[in-house]
Amino acid sequence: MGRMTSRRRVLRVHDGAHTTRPDTLTVEEPLEIRVAGKALSITMRTPGDDFDLAAGFLVGEGVVRSAGDIHSIRYCAGATADGGNTYNILDVVPAPGVAPPDASVERNFYTTSSCGLCGKASLDAVRTTVTWPVADDPFGTDPATLSRLPDELRAAQRVFDRTGGLHAAGLFDADGKLLCLREDVGRHNAVDKVVGWATRDGKLPLSGTALMVSGRASFELVQKAVMAGIPLLAAVSAPSSLAVDLAAELGLTLVGFLRGSSMNVYTRPDRLGFQPS
Template structure:
């Protein structure tokens, strides 16, 4: 937590009275993801993404989750190694992660060029976006999972006690994976935080990927953010069937979720929520 939170001094207004006081803020730093690829006797390197993230100790999960959700890799054994890069003085650079890919991994360089000029919050839009995911995941998500409204109302409480960085700063997003045992009973089994909502989800999916837990068809995803197309796309790749967001969904997020048979819930509050598609999984 030392590298994820830093102290600062603020002036807090209570009414019209300013008071100087100490505060804690979440750290934001860049992370570059580099790939090592090619034949054993002719290894190449390419930087594919620079994203602003919170250094929580889950950089490797973030990198693996990003590669998986963007369909660059499909299996953990496609990774030979993952490590931080070193500078000329051989000091470890913890803002640069290099993933060595197996020589038989084929890379779509046109796709990699797109990543080189985007951040974690950028993406592609419209019908072509959904068609691209359908090419990668042609089968809609099939899941017999159901969830009751009381359990949906409990999700913020289930997640809140594990949100360390948000508790201290109020400045991080959370992506929480909840195992649904039955419609009325769920247990949190994986949670990741980051200043960027996309990074938080990549970290969570990367951790599940590393533990060979994918697909996550019997898992609910709870996120503290709004629902964007990119987040739905990542959930589709991970096989998640129910997603609950604290904020609002975009039209493309709804359309994407509907296309892949995902139950999309937004505006989750203490005593209300909106179901945008997949209502058959919400137990009445």
């Protein structure tokens, strides 16, 4: 299996003095996701929880909706100098009767770790393939509980402590209990790993939960949360305009700039005990 961290020598300069020492870095490697042997996407990710990443990605794109839709996930042989496996190619075999990915999902191109798969095709798809509508989810929590989530998320980031270079996504219940945390060089990958964990463990839909992410809240993250049945998405940074529009349309509570006791609630404030504006 691939490693999440790697060591490199670095020249450290501080107050005019310099030393050479080893530094721990976050590993970034490509992962090709195939469905029934056909390449679907290539994304840059941090190795680890790859099966969860693939399953969560396919849930977000509406290809699968439960663990029963997946027959198997396996690594494919990848060419290395010594003929070994790179563990950078995954093949997901759908269960019998599960339709192959729609043509609109087939995006056989390189995707950076900083952004997911987005655009008109995926926006139209999320409007028509949502399996578990979140608008009527009775989930509710209070601002004080929500304000604790960033610190809880940060405290659970083991690899970040060693590298300082990973995003995180954490799934919490209404009382602020951490249910699952995943780290990755990409925000959307971390979310896919959380959703994939829930998918493979038979926990979908994720009703009554909140998803906390480091960084900003993009359209892709709103899409992934809604497709997994998560009613609340919170981020430590800003949302995009499209993220707010999609959250409002689908009834997701979207919170940004969650830092300490401060936060911006962009949609569905009633889940936090506030009256809609």
